[in-house]
Amino acid sequence: MSEQALPILTPPVDTLLLEREIAQLIVKGLNLPMQPDEIDPEAPLYGEGLGLDSIDILEIALIVSKQYGIQLRADNQENTRIFRSLRQFAQYVAEQRVK
Amino acid sequence: MSGLPLIAHDRPDALVAWRGAAPISAARFLAEVRALAARLPASNHVLNFCSDRYRFAVGLAASLATGKCSILPSTHTPEVIRHLRAFAPDVFCLTDDPQCPLALPQLLFVDHHTEAALPAGPGVPFSVPLIDAGQLAAYVFTSGSSGAPVPHAKSWGRLVQCVRAEVTRLPVTGLGGCAILGTVPAQHMYGFESTVLLPLQSGAALCAERPFFPADIAAALAAVPTPRILVSTPVHLRALLTAEQALPALELIVSATAMLPANLAREVESRYGAPLLEIYGSTETGQMASRRTALEDHWRLWPGVKLTVSDVHCSAHGGHIARTIALADVLEPTDDEHFLLHGRTADLVNIAGKRSSLAYLNHHLNAIPGVTDAVFFVRDDSDASLAGVTRLGALVVAPKLDAASILQALRQRIDPVFLPRPLLLVEHLPRNATGKLPQHTLRALTAQAAVLQPNLFA
Numbered sequence: 001m002s003e004q005a006l007p008i009l010t011p012p013v014d015t016l017l018l019e020r021e022i023a024q025l026i027v028k029g030l031n032l033p034m035q036p037d038e039i040d041p042e043a044p045l046y047g048e049g050l051g052l053d054s055i056d057i058l059e060i061a062l063i064v065s066k067q068y069g070i071q072l073r074a075d076n077q078e079n080t081r082i083f084r085s086l087r088q089f090a091q092y093v094a095e096q097r098v099k
Numbered sequence: 100m101s102g103l104p105l106i107a108h109d110r111p112d113a114l115v116a117w118r119g120a121a122p123i124s125a126a127r128f129l130a131e132v133r134a135l136a137a138r139l140p141a142s143n144h145v146l147n148f149c150s151d152r153y154r155f156a157v158g159l160a161a162s163l164a165t166g167k168c169s170i171l172p173s174t175h176t177p178e179v180i181r182h183l184r185a186f187a188p189d190v191f192c193l194t195d196d197p198q199c200p201l202a203l204p205q206l207l208f209v210d211h212h213t214e215a216a217l218p219a220g221p222g223v224p225f226s227v228p229l230i231d232a233g234q235l236a237a238y239v240f241t242s243g244s245s246g247a248p249v250p251h252a253k254s255w256g257r258l259v260q261c262v263r264a265e266v267t268r269l270p271v272t273g274l275g276g277c278a279i280l281g282t283v284p285a286q287h288m289y290g291f292e293s294t295v296l297l298p299l300q301s302g303a304a305l306c307a308e309r310p311f312f313p314a315d316i317a318a319a320l321a322a323v324p325t326p327r328i329l330v331s332t333p334v335h336l337r338a339l340l341t342a343e344q345a346l347p348a349l350e351l352i353v354s355a356t357a358m359l360p361a362n363l364a365r366e367v368e369s370r371y372g373a374p375l376l377e378i379y380g381s382t383e384t385g386q387m388a389s390r391r392t393a394l395e396d397h398w399r400l401w402p403g404v405k406l407t408v409s410d411v412h413c414s415a416h417g418g419h420i421a422r423t424i425a426l427a428d429v430l431e432p433t434d435d436e437h438f439l440l441h442g443r444t445a446d447l448v449n450i451a452g453k454r455s456s457l458a459y460l461n462h463h464l465n466a467i468p469g470v471t472d473a474v475f476f477v478r479d480d481s482d483a484s485l486a487g488v489t490r491l492g493a494l495v496v497a498p499k500l501d502a503a504s505i506l507q508a509l510r511q512r513i514d515p516v517f518l519p520r521p522l523l524l525v526e527h528l529p530r531n532a533t534g535k536l537p538q539h540t541l542r543a544l545t546a547q548a549a550v551l552q553p554n555l556f557a
Contacts, residue, residue, distance in 0.1 A: 031490070032520070053515045054311070055334060055451050061312045062341050071314040071342075 019090035022064075026086075029063045030056050041087040050086075057083070069098035102229025103259050105132075105160055107302045111225040114304040116153045117278055120322040122304070123153065126225055128160075131211055133223075135161040138206065142189035144238075146170040146203060147286065149195040153307035154208045155285040156295050158193045163230050163255065169237040171286050172248055173382070173453055174514040175201060178463075179240075182247045187238075232256025239288050241382050242459045251383050260419035261385040262296045264401040268389045270374045271326070271351050275302035278323035281330040282310060287452055288382045289355045293330045303328070313344035326350035332452055333359045336367050336375075349373040354392075355380065356452030358440070364392035379440065382454070383424045384415050388438070397437040406432045427454075448477060450489050450516040463512040464493060464519075467505060472496040472528050475519060476541035492545055493519030494528055521545070 023036035030052070045052050045060075052060075061072040070093060076082070082092045108115055111126035135157055139145070145162045147169050149155040162169050170190055172179050180202055183190055192203040199205055230236075236255040243249040266274060274297075281294030298305040310319040316339065320327055329346075330353045339346070340363070349371050354364075355378040364375050379398050380386035388398040400406070403418030413430040416423040429441040446456045457475050464473040473495040495505060502522045509518060529540050 053451075053518070055516065058312065058334065058338050062338055065313075065342050072312045073318070074311040074315045 015087075015090055015094055018094055019086055022090050022093060023086060025063050025067060026060060029059055039086050041090075042085050044085060045083045045089060064093060067099075068093055068096070070096045101232050103232050103256060104227045105129075105163060105230055106227055106299045109227070109302075113302065114276070115299070116156065116305045116307060117323045118151075118153050118307040125227075128157065129225070129227070130223065131157050132160040132164060134211060135208070136165050138209075139165055139167065139193075140191055140204075140206065142167075142191055144168050144170050144187035144190040146172070146183065146190055146192045146201070148175070148192050148199060148201060149208055150284070150309065151195050151208075151307050152281065152285050152294060152305055152309060154195045154210075156299065156305060158208065159295065160299075162193075163234070163236060164228050166234065168235045171237055171288075171291060172240045173242065173287060176510075176512055176514065177202065178512045179248055186248075186250060230255045232259070237291075239291070239382050242455045253385070254421070257419050257421050258292070258296055258385070259300055261387075261401075262292055262300045264403075264419060265293070265297055265378075265386055265389075266301050268399070268401065269351060269353075269376060270391070271328070274298075274328075277301075277303040277326045277328050277350060278306055279303050279328045279330060280306040280308070280310070280316075280319055280323070282316060282335045283330065283332060283356065283452060284309060287356075288385065289378070289380065289452065290330070292380075292386050293353060293355070293378065313339050313342040317344055317346050320347045320349070328353065332356045333363065334451060337363060340366055340370060346371055351376065353378060355386070357449055358442070359392050361392055361396075368393045381424075381427060384420050384426070387415060387418070387420065396439060397433060398440060400436050400438070405435075406430060406438060408432060448489055448491065448517070450491075453514050453516055455513070455517055460491070460513060460517055464495065464505075464509060466512070467497075467500075467508045469500045470495055470497045470505065474528055474536050474541060475517075476536075476538050476545070478520075478542070478545075491517060491519050492541070493522045494525050494541060494544065495522060496525060496527055500524075 019041055023039045027034060027036045039050060043050055046057060064070045081088055106115060106125060108125035111124060113125045114122050115125050115128040116123040139161060145167050147155055147158045149158050159169055170183060170187060172183060190203060192201050192205045193208060194205055195208040197207060232255055234255045235252055236258055237253045238250040239253060240248040240250055279294060279298045281290055283290035285291055285295050294305060306319060306323060308319045310316040325348055327349050328351045329349055333354060336354060350373060352367060352373050352375040354375060359377050368375050374391060375393060376389050377392040378386050379388040387404050388400045390398045401418055404415055404420060405417040407414050412425060414423050414425045427447050431439045431441060433439060446458055448455055460475045464470060473493060475491050475493045478490045478492050497505060502524060506518060506522060528536055529544055530536055
């Protein structure tokens with residue numbers, strides 16, 4: 001079965017683990033008043049949903065830079081997708097990580 | 100009243116701006132200003148919402164040239180826009196966002212990608228418009244305490260006087276030819292002065308971008324030649340250091356919006372090999388003092404500005420400050436020209452360069468239907484790597500609402516940086532015998548709640 005033929009309905013196990021790891025980093029790094037597993041993996045990270053603001057996004061940039069060696073860029077055309085949800089963000093990290 | 104030139108650039112080929120790596124000459128800028136001025140509607144008030152700093156500057160110049168006043172609120176929530184419509188019923192929004200969400204009549208900024216595309220193409224003699232010093236150039240707003248934003252009128256003459264004073268304090272020899280890059284919006288008073296008016300009035304070139312992430316700041320600086328000046332904030336400077344971001348050679352770094360710790364200032368200077376000048380000011384006074392934070396505690400007032408202290412209250416007057424202004428900070432003058440800054444008076448909060456008061460925030464929280472009693476407080480337990488960034492919490496009595504719907508309603512009214520984290524629902528507020536709610540009691544109650552409801556806390 002070709003991967004391109006079907007949308008991925010359930011993320012692979014390693015992405016789910018990464019998703020959980022990133023949720024822990026975000027909740028700890030941002031002092032969020034919730035448990036990591038309370039973040040809805042499909043809810044938007046910015047604005048509505050998790051309710052993060054621009055200072056938080058900058059903090060997240062520092063976290064993923066340190067942890068995964070990824071440099072976020074504001075002019076990245078993919079940013080809308082990246083911050084659409086924790087799941088999309090984890091997928092981006094999985095694609096781009098260098099450590 | 101005398102006329103003051105719109106820009107200090109006195110040759111048609113002097114650079115006014117950089118859009119990425121593309122230089123914009125004074126002649127090109129003025130042609131673009133004329134083209135936009137011809138399209139502006141007849142009304143007298145312009146809410147300049149352009150996020151691109153070059154377009155903002157063209158919008159500002161076209162407004163000045165046609166006698167229109169720029170409306171510069173610190174935030175653009177639906178509630179603030181409603182108040183602005185009441186304040187200036189003829190206000191329209193100049194925007195570069197085709198999906199601009201503001202509920203105002205809109206004029207979309209049109210880029211002219213070549214000089215020939217401009218209606219008044221080449222051949223027009225170079226002449227810089229003079230703007231009457233007494234002309235009302237802008238209304239800037241503070242959040243006030245009763246719900247309505249409070250306007251502060253700025254004349255063209257006072258604005259120019261303020262940034263010309265700034266020029267005399269910057270530790271660089273001549274700004275002509277410098278590229279000035281800002282990480283703050285043009286609509287914020289500090290950004291308005293130091294990233295728009297300063298380059299226009301000093302012969303420097305403004306950079307259109309507003310980079311955000313550390314790598315963006317490095318790329319935007321690399322796109323322009325030396326000498327470069329970075330106008331930024333403690334939050335961005337800390338992020339640059341934490342990310343160990345390399346930057347191209349800098350002539351000067353400027354910081355404002357929040358107090359910069361001296362050790363951070365020293366770290367920035369040593370890492371980036373440039374002096375760091377910290378600026379003190381407020382929306383009401385504009386910029387009014389500066390210090391080289393890595394080397395000195397004392398702030399030096401700008402020429403002509405004087406301080407008056409009675410009790411703990413300090414006010415500023417003279418120089419570019421039109422009338423005596425009470426300051427929101429505790430200042431201790433040490434001689435005619437210098438002072439020490441001892442922080443803000445208790446009620447004020449400053450997050451990400453946005454200032455508000457607990458009274459204002461409490462007003463909006465209590466105005467939400469279904470909220471019977473509520474209070475904001477300043478958290479003191481943040482240990483994030485951007486430490487020093489203030490965060491708020493709130494206790495709310497609202498028997499029929501949940502936290503999510505209260506946050507949703509609050510989002511319509513206040514800037515998101517002030518949203519409480521956490522928002523705790525309680526049965527009643529811990530008022531003391533006089534009905535007051537001491538901040539330390541609120542923090543203690545929250546700490547207690549952290550034990551009782553650990554799922555609300557990290």
